[in-house]
Structure formats: C-alpha cells, structure tokens
Amino acid sequence: MPTATTARYDRQLDFDIGKVFFYLFMFFSLFLLVDPFYTGYGAFRVTRDLGPLKYTGLVFGIGALFFSLVGMGINFPRAKQPPWRASLAHAWPILLFGILVLVGSLIARNYYDIKETFLQLAIGIAGFPLAVILFWSIGDRMLVARRFMQALLLVLPVVIGWVIVKRIQGGQAFHTEIFLFIPLAVYFFLSLKRRWLAWGILLSMIVLGIASNKNTAYLVLLITLIHLFLIGMVRHPARAMSIKRVIVIYGFVVALLVAIAAVGFLLLNREEYLPSGNVETRSITYTAAINRFIDSPIYGTGFMDTTLVPLEGHIVLGSDTLVTHSDLLDVLSHGGLLGVMLFLFGIYRVFFKAVAVLRSTVDDEVKSLVHGLSVIVICGLVTASFNSPLITLTTGVLFWFAFGLLAAVADYGRLLVSKQNAGHAGVVKA
Structure with missing residues (x-):
C-alpha cells in the first residue's frame, strides 16, 4: 500500500508535456482501435494489419511515461519510494507473466523463426505499468482515469454508427472491442449529476449491445446491467x-x-x-488448445509457439489457420499451470484491493471509477474467454491500461481511507 510518502506527491506540479503525450497516446490508440474511416470489414479491418503503425499509440505512451518520470524527478529528486512502486509491486504476478510471455515470444521469433507469436500480448501488458505510473505522476490524481473514460465515451458515436451500419448490411463490427464501451454506462451512470444524460448513455449502451448481434456483446451488456442492478440494491x-x-x-x-x-x-x-458463434471452427481450435495443455500441463509451450491453429481442411476468410479464439485458453495451453496461476493470481490481488475500497468509506468519484473500471476488466476477461482481444495490440493495450488504472485507483482509495481513519483517531484523542 502506498505509504505516507504519497502525501508529498499531492503537492507536485504537473509536468505538462507528460500530459500532452498521454493525450496523444489515447488519441492514436483509439484511432487505431475504432478506425473511424472503417477501411475494412467487420472484425478484420485493415487497421489490424498496419505493421509498425500499430505501435504508434504505445510509442506516445512511452513518451508520456518518460516525461512523467522526469517531472517527478525534478519535483522530488530525493524521494526514495514513489507511490507507483507500491502499486506495481502488489501486481507483481501480472508483470512476471508479461516477462514470461515476452521471453517466450522473442525466442519463438528469433530462434524458431515463427512470425505469428504472442509478442503483441506481451507488449500490450505494458499498458498496466504505464497506467499506474501516469496515474501517480500527475497532481490531479483522478485526471488520467477520468480522461480515459471520457475518451472512450467520445468515440462511442462512431462505434454505434458503424455497428448499426454493418448490421443493416448483414455484417458485424467491434464485437471484440465492445467490452471497452458498454461498461462505460456504469461509471457515467454513477458519476453524472445530470440524470437525463446518464440515462441517455445507458440507453445508448443497450442499443449498442443489441445491435451488435453477437453473443459476446450480449454477455457484456448483461454483465453491465446486472452490475448496475446490484449497485442499486446495495445503495437502497x-x-x-x-x-x-x-x-x-x-x-x-x-x-x-x-x-x-x-x-x-x-x-x-x-x-x-x-x-x-462459429461453433465448428471453435471446436477445432479449443480442442487443439486443450491437447497442448495435456501434453505439457506445467509450463505449456512457454509461449515459444505460434498463435495460429491449423483448421484441418477448413477455410475461414481464405486461410486454413486461425487463432484459438480464446485468450484464456491460450494462457492455459501455452503458459501451462505456471502461466495461469500468475495470470489469475495477479487479477485476484488487484480485485481484492478494489473490493476492499468499495466496502470502505471513500469519496464517490473513487467508487464510481472502481465500479466502472472493474466492469470493463471483467467484461474484457469474459470477451477473452471466447475471443482474442488480448493478443491484438490495439485492444490489449487498452485492456491492460484499464486494469492498471483499477489497481492505481484502488490504492489511492485505500490511502484516502487510511487518512480518514487517522483523522478520526486524532479527533478521538483530542
């Protein structure tokens, strides 16, 4: 948990150039994710295969990270324990999992000459420490998390528009990205004072989920509505x-x-x-994943293998290979029990803190962000159970960024609770 050192950072001056790079990171990440000109079709848009351009958003994210750390060094040159270190240390299983995937992917690419590796999964996990450090490096603690949610809402009309257009044309759009948008209803429903606007956003999300005409979108919408219903039950x-x-x-x-x-x-x-739901092709890829795990249950392939699965004579979109269509099965089959335990333990540690914050008395914005980010992460994991958003950099980096924000906001909430408790103790002594 962040120590009292954190209080010193509350008074720091913002290093504005770091903020500029953060906004550029969000702009290019969402531009590549949404592809407003929709130059392809359905989930297989041209933006999925832009070569080095797909790293544009992350490059600006690294720039934001660099300038934010420089700003913190200028403001507090003698600080030994910046608060972001405690947040990252608590999530060590996630970081260790990312290193495991990165090493395996580099070996697969450079030693076995495999082109379709899990490198995008490993690089996407960089979104987690990026979010944590940016959160703690800016004076307004909630700014990064707040702007993240607002930026997603800003591109929502484009998402809804193309989903409806493609539905009318008999196709579909954004079903692997939908987990980033529909859960926004939770945060804005809890945080907006203008109730007509909050209800408008909620109704827009319902329209988006139904118009998507995908099982994944239906599940994401159902989880979002159930979460809102449960919040209402607890509050009343x-x-x-x-x-x-x-x-x-x-x-x-x-x-x-x-x-x-x-x-x-x-x-x-x-x-x-x-x-x-593509049951026939999924049965092939899922069976292959399970067999890989059975062959090596401890560490799987060590992620030193391709992301593609042979389709045994079937042709999908002109190819006889396809991704597993389940990131969680990939974690199991390529990471084995070691990979799964690191992955799930890291998720558990972050959510344990988030739930503890929701049970405590903290300010409403912290609770709204914890609720909203939690539902995004949960829906992302559900989507990853039946699709492959995490091995696609454009969606993966935003999932891990949201998860990093959840960890940071939870830590900040715990800090507020400890300050509140210390204040109460001081009043009692007086």
Missing part, C-alpha cells in the same frame, strides 16, 4: 414495504418472466435469430 437496502416497492418488485418479476420466455424462444429458434 430493504425498507418498510410500500406501494412503490410493491410496484417495483412486481415489475421486476414480470420483466424476469418475459426475459426467461424470450431466452427460451431464442434458444428454440437459435438458427434463425441468434448468431452462430
């Missing part, structure tokens, strides 16, 4: 029975029954109304 505990409460309960029961009936109807008529 059981009171005396009233007519209003009876109406609410009655409406919920009716809505639940309608939802069950709708799900049953869709399952009975799946081929006509629901997306296929």
Whole structure:
C-alpha cells in the first residue's frame, strides 16, 4: 500500500508535456482501435494489419511515461519510494507473466523463426505499468482515469454508427472491442449529476449491445446491467414495504418472466435469430488448445509457439489457420499451470484491493471509477474467454491500461481511507 510518502506527491506540479503525450497516446490508440474511416470489414479491418503503425499509440505512451518520470524527478529528486512502486509491486504476478510471455515470444521469433507469436500480448501488458505510473505522476490524481473514460465515451458515436451500419448490411463490427464501451454506462451512470444524460448513455449502451448481434456483446451488456442492478440494491437496502416497492418488485418479476420466455424462444429458434458463434471452427481450435495443455500441463509451450491453429481442411476468410479464439485458453495451453496461476493470481490481488475500497468509506468519484473500471476488466476477461482481444495490440493495450488504472485507483482509495481513519483517531484523542 502506498505509504505516507504519497502525501508529498499531492503537492507536485504537473509536468505538462507528460500530459500532452498521454493525450496523444489515447488519441492514436483509439484511432487505431475504432478506425473511424472503417477501411475494412467487420472484425478484420485493415487497421489490424498496419505493421509498425500499430505501435504508434504505445510509442506516445512511452513518451508520456518518460516525461512523467522526469517531472517527478525534478519535483522530488530525493524521494526514495514513489507511490507507483507500491502499486506495481502488489501486481507483481501480472508483470512476471508479461516477462514470461515476452521471453517466450522473442525466442519463438528469433530462434524458431515463427512470425505469428504472442509478442503483441506481451507488449500490450505494458499498458498496466504505464497506467499506474501516469496515474501517480500527475497532481490531479483522478485526471488520467477520468480522461480515459471520457475518451472512450467520445468515440462511442462512431462505434454505434458503424455497428448499426454493418448490421443493416448483414455484417458485424467491434464485437471484440465492445467490452471497452458498454461498461462505460456504469461509471457515467454513477458519476453524472445530470440524470437525463446518464440515462441517455445507458440507453445508448443497450442499443449498442443489441445491435451488435453477437453473443459476446450480449454477455457484456448483461454483465453491465446486472452490475448496475446490484449497485442499486446495495445503495437502497430493504425498507418498510410500500406501494412503490410493491410496484417495483412486481415489475421486476414480470420483466424476469418475459426475459426467461424470450431466452427460451431464442434458444428454440437459435438458427434463425441468434448468431452462430462459429461453433465448428471453435471446436477445432479449443480442442487443439486443450491437447497442448495435456501434453505439457506445467509450463505449456512457454509461449515459444505460434498463435495460429491449423483448421484441418477448413477455410475461414481464405486461410486454413486461425487463432484459438480464446485468450484464456491460450494462457492455459501455452503458459501451462505456471502461466495461469500468475495470470489469475495477479487479477485476484488487484480485485481484492478494489473490493476492499468499495466496502470502505471513500469519496464517490473513487467508487464510481472502481465500479466502472472493474466492469470493463471483467467484461474484457469474459470477451477473452471466447475471443482474442488480448493478443491484438490495439485492444490489449487498452485492456491492460484499464486494469492498471483499477489497481492505481484502488490504492489511492485505500490511502484516502487510511487518512480518514487517522483523522478520526486524532479527533478521538483530542
């Protein structure tokens, strides 16, 4: 946990050039992610294969990191323990996992001459320490996290527009990126004072999820709505029975029954109304992943292998190979139990802190950000269970950036709680 040294950073001057590079990082990362001119089709846009250009956003992120650290050094040349070190130290399993993937990928590329490696997964994890250090290096603690959420919201009209256009054309768009957008409803619903705007954003997210016509988008939307519902239950505990409460309960029961009936109807008529989910190709790639794990359950391939799986005679988009379509299965099969334990333990450590903050008395903005970032990360992990967003740099770096922000905001929330408790103790002694 950040120590009392953190208080010294609260008074530091912002190193403006670091902020400029942060904004450039967000601009180019979102430009490559969203591709506003949509030069390709569906999930396979030209921006997925731009060669070195896909690293543009991360280059500016490294610039932001450099200038922020320089600014911290200028402001506090004698500081021995900057607060970001404690946040990164707590998440050591994630960083160690990233090093494991990086080493394996470099060996695969340089020693075995494999072109399609897990290098993008390893580089994407750099978004985690980038977010943590940027968060702690700017005087306004919440600025980086706040701007991150606002930047995602800013490109939302482009996402919704292309999703609807492609749906009308019979295609789809952004289904592996959707986890970055729909969960925004949680943060803005909790933080906006203008309720009409908060409801407008929520309704926009519902439209986005339904129009996507993808199973992944439906799951992300469901998780988001359930999270909002649970927040409402916690914030408004059981009171005396009233007519209003009876109406609410009655409406919920009716809505639940309608939802069950709708799900049953869709399952009975799946081929006509629901997306296929590419069951046939996924069965091939998932089986291959499971077999790899069985062959080497301790450390898998050490990520010294290709990301592609032979499709046994099937052709998908003109190719007889395809990615596993499950990042989590890739972690299991290529990292073995070692990789999975590091990955899951790192996630557990960050979420343990986040939950502790939500249980404590901290300011509303911290709680709103923890809720919003948590749902983005959870939906990202769900998406990674059935797709491959993490081995694609454009989505992976933003997922890990959101996760790093969650870790930093949680640490800052714990700091506020400890200050609050110290203040109460001082009052009691007085």
